[in-house]
Amino acid sequence: MMSETAALPILDLSMADSLHQKQQLLGQLHDALFNVGFLYIKNHGIPQEKIKALTSLLPALFDQTNEAKASLSKMNSPHFLGYSGFAEEVTLGQKDLREQFDFATELPIVYDPKGSTSDTSEGKDFSKLYYRLRGPNQWPYEKNVPGFRKAFLEYHDELQALSYRFVHLIEEAFDIPVGTFDAFFQRLTSASNAAYKHHVPPQHRIKLVKYPALPSGLARENQGVGAHKDSSGWLTFLHQVGEEEGLEVLDASGSWIRAPPIEGTFVVNFGNAFEAATEGAVKATIHRVITQGPRLKPRYSIPFFQGLPLDLTVNEVRQCIPDHVRALRPVSERPNSLVSSFLDPRWDSLGESQLRKWIRSHENIAIKWYGNEVVSYYLQ
Numbered sequence: 001m002m003s004e005t006a007a008l009p010i011l012d013l014s015m016a017d018s019l020h021q022k023q024q025l026l027g028q029l030h031d032a033l034f035n036v037g038f039l040y041i042k043n044h045g046i047p048q049e050k051i052k053a054l055t056s057l058l059p060a061l062f063d064q065t066n067e068a069k070a071s072l073s074k075m076n077s078p079h080f081l082g083y084s085g086f087a088e089e090v091t092l093g094q095k096d097l098r099e100q101f102d103f104a105t106e107l108p109i110v111y112d113p114k115g116s117t118s119d120t121s122e123g124k125d126f127s128k129l130y131y132r133l134r135g136p137n138q139w140p141y142e143k144n145v146p147g148f149r150k151a152f153l154e155y156h157d158e159l160q161a162l163s164y165r166f167v168h169l170i171e172e173a174f175d176i177p178v179g180t181f182d183a184f185f186q187r188l189t190s191a192s193n194a195a196y197k198h199h200v201p202p203q204h205r206i207k208l209v210k211y212p213a214l215p216s217g218l219a220r221e222n223q224g225v226g227a228h229k230d231s232s233g234w235l236t237f238l239h240q241v242g243e244e245e246g247l248e249v250l251d252a253s254g255s256w257i258r259a260p261p262i263e264g265t266f267v268v269n270f271g272n273a274f275e276a277a278t279e280g281a282v283k284a285t286i287h288r289v290i291t292q293g294p295r296l297k298p299r300y301s302i303p304f305f306q307g308l309p310l311d312l313t314v315n316e317v318r319q320c321i322p323d324h325v326r327a328l329r330p331v332s333e334r335p336n337s338l339v340s341s342f343l344d345p346r347w348d349s350l351g352e353s354q355l356r357k358w359i360r361s362h363e364n365i366a367i368k369w370y371g372n373e374v375v376s377y378y379l380q
């Protein structure tokens with residue numbers, strides 16, 4: 001059932017600049033965190049030119065020849081970075097009618113596929129399998145999509161900064177010291193906890209997604225991406241490019257609410273790890289994309305998944321979240337509705353739950369890079 005009346009909150013981040021308005025903003029954020037789990041932000045401070053510089057290249061990125069796109073296939077990447085063709089991915093047993101490029105914070109290779117570890121510069125033991133998830137992007141040839149790499153890197157840096165700023169507002173809305181979570185992101189400020197210094201820095205992931213135009217004859221609803229919770233990070237910042245609709249959010253009463261593109265905004269939602277850390281007080285809200293014809297133009301979107309260190313454990317995260325935050329979980333909440341792979345005692349760290357997720361969604365790539373034994377272990 002579709003609810004037409006419910007609207008998602010739109011928070012004006014410029015209110016953070018005025019002492020008086022900031023309290024109001026934090027009140028709205030508190031409500032959005034604990035009662036809605038999905039929101040828009042506006043006046044976020046990212047220059048429109050920086051956003052446009054990337055979005056204007058999306059048609060050229062996807063219009064590369066099939067051969068050029070295939071040469072960037074995710075199959076080449078133990079980090080599951082690269083291109084997935086139309087309807088190659090499956091959610092809820094059904095094909096997602098979209099194609100996408102997965103990019104991430106650009107990193108050097110931190111492991112040697114032959115088994116030994118190639119980079120211990122961060123003083124870490126990279127023998128843990130999940131460190132193989134970290135690694136470099138597959139960039140299109142500059143001549144195919146001129147300016148792409150620069151535009152992407154600038155967009156990445158802007159989104160990273162926004163995401164860190166937003167986490168500070170969440171800390172204020174939680175009434176915990178600003179900077180409490182900084183150490184997760186290797187931002188060691190005075191308020192952050194030195195005990196977390198040993199973590200490797202996170203790698204944020206950014207997907208560039210295209211849902212195709214649908215010919216006018218095809219008016220029935222199709223699955224752009226099936227109903228899911230985000231599992232790749234702490235927070236998600238989604239840019240819906242253009243005016244094409246499709247995103248829907250499941251509200252507490254079980255109705256799907258439309259989340260149309262709103263000029264100048266990002267949609268913000270919370271990942272599984274955030275839900276697990278707060279023991280369900282803040283929900284990783286379920287959402288999907290319906291791709292409904294007739295639609296003359298394709299729909300593009302760019303989700304930014306704020307990464308966390310792969311060696312972070314759920315217990316370490318929980319220690320940063322005070323009881324008064326967890327206590328805001330609705331009393332009616334059934335305990336088994338909180339099960340997430342990050343809470344499963346078999347997977348001690350975020351890296352393991354991430355590896356499991358990638359193996360389950362891309363079995364063929366996983367077999368190539370991790371082997372049958374590892375794949376069978378994580379599929380059980």
Ligand SMILES: O=C(O)CCC(=O)C(=O)O
Binds near residue numbers: 225300
């Ligand atoms: O395309 C969208 O608007 C949302 C995509 C999404 O939810 C995802 O990729 O996790």
Ligand SMILES: [Fe+2]
Binds near residue numbers: 228
């Ligand atoms: Fe999502």
